[in-house]
Amino acid sequence: MTASSTPEIQLDQISMRYQTNSTEVLALQDVTVDIKKGEFVSLLGPSGCGKTTLLRIMADLIQPTNGEIKVAGESARAARLAQKYGIVFQSPVLYDWRRVKQNINLPLEMMGIKKAEREERVDYLLELVGLQDFKNKYPWQLSGGMQQRVAIARALAMEPEILLMDEPFSALDEFTREHLNEELLSIWSKVGSTVVFVTHSIPESIFLSDRVFVLSPHPGRLSAVVDIPLPRPRTPDMRHSPAFYQLISDIRDCFEGV
Numbered sequence: 285m286t287a288s289s290t291p292e293i294q295l296d297q298i299s300m301r302y303q304t305n306s307t308e309v310l311a312l313q314d315v316t317v318d319i320k321k322g323e324f325v326s327l328l329g330p331s332g333c334g335k336t337t338l339l340r341i342m343a344d345l346i347q348p349t350n351g352e353i354k355v356a357g358e359s360a361r362a363a364r365l366a367q368k369y370g371i372v373f374q375s376p377v378l379y380d381w382r383r384v385k386q387n388i389n390l391p392l393e394m395m396g397i398k399k400a401e402r403e404e405r406v407d408y409l410l411e412l413v414g415l416q417d418f419k420n421k422y423p424w425q426l427s428g429g430m431q432q433r434v435a436i437a438r439a440l441a442m443e444p445e446i447l448l449m450d451e452p453f454s455a456l457d458e459f460t461r462e463h464l465n466e467e468l469l470s471i472w473s474k475v476g477s478t479v480v481f482v483t484h485s486i487p488e489s490i491f492l493s494d495r496v497f498v499l500s501p502h503p504g505r506l507s508a509v510v511d512i513p514l515p516r517p518r519t520p521d522m523r524h525s526p527a528f529y530q531l532i533s534d535i536r537d538c539f540e541g542v
């Protein structure tokens with residue numbers, strides 16, 4: 285999978301100020317960056333540095349106080365209305381009374397897609413996330429990692445151009461998380477979406493991304509953009525390579541002194 289040079293998401297001087305009764309929080313200040321079509325980028329930073337805020341601005345769930353965002357040359361609102369986004373949250377938001385296949389089917393039903401096409405697409409998605417044998421189970425019968433795979437399949441149902449993921453694996457154990465990182469890359473190589481992935485894990489951001497956007501807190505600023513030149517496909521052994529350790533060290537250095 286290679287990213288094209290066309291900017292898919294353009295953030296220009298984005299600032300976000302939250303107003304509560306007594307206080308004001310400057311959550312983001314002057315974030316300017318382009319994300320290319322087909323690129324996999326991570327937003328990395330400590331708790332409270334504005335990662336979720338930035339993702340929500342990209343998704344058109346909240347409006348920035350200042351600055352402009354363009355998605356494929358149009359507003360984020362136009363992109364949302366054109367169903368360009370798939371979103372995966374930290375905890376999988378699944379309907380417990382619907383079977384796995386019905387959860388994945390939901391956005392397709394809502395869009396009025398014909399039954400035969402829906403069935404074909406759900407089968408493809410189940411295969412993509414490796415859950416064919418579990419399609420008739422209910423979410424509560426699945427492990428946390430499997431539930432998150434259902435959420436990913438559902439987010440991909442409308443074939444979104446852009447997949448926005450907010451710490452999707454942070455509640456999972458280390459083994460499951462690393463395994464799902466590999467699966468996510470395999471899925472991404474097949475669907476070709478642009479991915480924006482929020483994490484506070486340095487190794488996770490390196491393993492997944494083409495570029496890592498390092499955010500520093502109070503106020504949230506883009507303090508560095510780090511290229512990850514590791515070859516693709518990424519393999520588990522890369523996590524133990526000198527190049528990987530060097531990138532961890534480089535990114536740690538970005539946090540020093542901020």
Ligand SMILES: Nc1ncnc2c1ncn2[C@@H]1O[C@H](COP(=O)(O)OP(=O)(O)OP(=O)(O)O)[C@@H](O)[C@H]1O
Pocket residue numbers: 302303304309310311329330331332333334335336337338484
């Ligand atoms: N709705 C809100 N009202 C007021 N302040 C908010 C609101 N949402 C976020 N904030 C504040 O904005 C800052 C950035 O929050 P945000 O959730 O974007 O950070 P984050 O990097 O995603 O954190 P975490 O890793 O803990 O999820 C924080 O100081 C937070 O308290």
